Amino acid sequence: MTEKNVSEKMDKAKQKESQAAEKTQEPEDLRQLLAKAGETGSYEDKLRLYDKALTLDPLFLDAWIQKGFALDRMGKSKEALACYDRALEIDPENLGIRCLKGFAFNNLREFEKSIESYNEVLKANPDDVFSLCQKGSALESLGRYGEAMQCYDKALDIDPTDVLIREKKLRLLEVIYKKGTLADSPDSSFN
Template identity: 90%
Template sequence: MSFHWKSEDSDMTEENVSENMSKAKQKELQAAEKTEEPEDLKQLLVKAGEAGSYEDKLRLYDKALTLDPLFLDAWIQKGFALDRMGKSKEALDCYDRALEIDPENLGIRCLKGFAFNNLSEYEKSIESYDEVLKVNPDDVFSLYQKGLALESLGRYGEAMKCYDNALDIDPTDVLIREKKLRLLEVIYKKGTLTDSPDSDFN
């Protein structure tokens, strides 16, 4: 499964991961001719999507999971809602439960990367994106997000390589190009990368 999407901004990017992941999973299930979720479960997700607050969404996700504790989309969407509420540790628990159901789902690993980033656990965020890149090394989204995490750690040379790799794959991505230029400005102002383990970057 590929997660090569445009990165308009961090919020929209995160939502794209969640939405595209659900669509991709639905197509996989249909292709495998698996039984669709009962109508009441699907309706709960529809209602959750229309709910005006994350608290209301969580109540509906919890109701769905009471009916079916293995309902993958409910675990993913519950994790997403918790992360948006600033409850990233609880979100990670949901994503781990989702991975128990679907261990090969790369989108969930991307969402874990977001949650770790929100907790300022940048090393773990990088590990999450690396897991995706091992399977799909041309995933522009994961390269970009990994670059952001590396930049937060002051590892500017490695971050620049991520942005360069992403632009090699998709030279039209304006956001990544702008981010690369901003990072170059930071590097030039510092005049050195001695605070970074990759000071041999040139």
């Protein structure tokens, strides 16, 4: 074998190695984009990075979820819902996305839709404390205090140490006390 042949084979091997490295780096680049987005304080910068990741891979689930979360935090909950719907197309069984949809509907003050989202989660996981708490908040916003109290009570049965839910329950009891009624409670005839 001549020196020229050896050199050509080495060049081809390096080229193949370089191409293989590029293919394995692309997913790493996506994760790096998400990590960089997580480090930036600006939601606009986060969105640019999520969009860049989605340009590289339109099926990148985490980018859709994080983009939706950033949009919701920016007060763009309708746009966030579109991202969550896209994420659910990719992973229809993801309960976390359904929770996030419920949160976005809460922010839009579409409490019935919010409750539907949390009910979907609770159907699959009846002991999801976060969904119980958020469903309780949505019910409370609709003035359905008895149902809200039931959600808080069930959540506290599951996790009696949850301070946030205890506070929500105490605030609801205060509201009920001031109004003098728990109109939709099973024991409302005793008020």
